[in-house]
Amino acid sequence: MDYILTHRKTAVAEIEIDDETAAISKIGAVFAPEQIPVGISLNNNRPNRGDLNDWWHGRGIPASRQNIRRAMGYLGVSSAGKLIIKCFGLSLSDQYWVNPITNPLVWENINFFDNPFSEDVGNILFGGLAPLFDNGSSFWYDQTVPNVFKAKSQPFFDTHEEQIKLVKDFSWLCPADLKGIDEEFNELLRKSSFIDNARRDALCFALRRRAERLLGYTCV
8 A cells, every 4th residue: 555654744755565564565756855764774865665664663563562462453453563554653752654645644633642542552552662762752853952952742741750650660671771772873863964963962862861761760
């Protein structure tokens, strides 16, 4: 099926997604190469399909996630891989999604920040890395560098500290996995020609601070 990869309301690129494998099988016209997700290599302003598929499948839900079958039944899909299509690739981690070309949707009507979803399905869909990444900031894409450190979180509370308190169980998280995460992120950002050094440094510092705060809760 054909979709428009979209960043909030901005059309980024035409893509074709295989209904059976949930993989991106083709990339069509590219409208906004500067808004291709971070970490995806570009050649003549066209995204690498392998990189884009890695990013796309990374948005999916592991088949091992607790209660995944309940979510599949709730959303009427036959495999965990198809959940991402059913949810139009939406996430609370950023503002990317895929918009069906034949039956276009409106961001305001479907995004998870402004529209409700069941608590059970919400926990299944966003229970993984939510305490670290799912803050509604899209890594502060719409903020100037100084405002990266002042921007509010979304969708539940204004600060990351308040949102972390909503998490009742950190047993799934391995603290060692957070060590050096800012360095990993820095290497990803280096691949983008649209992110300058000042913004990259600010984003990496902000991510490191979030990881440190999260470690403070896991060690309690």
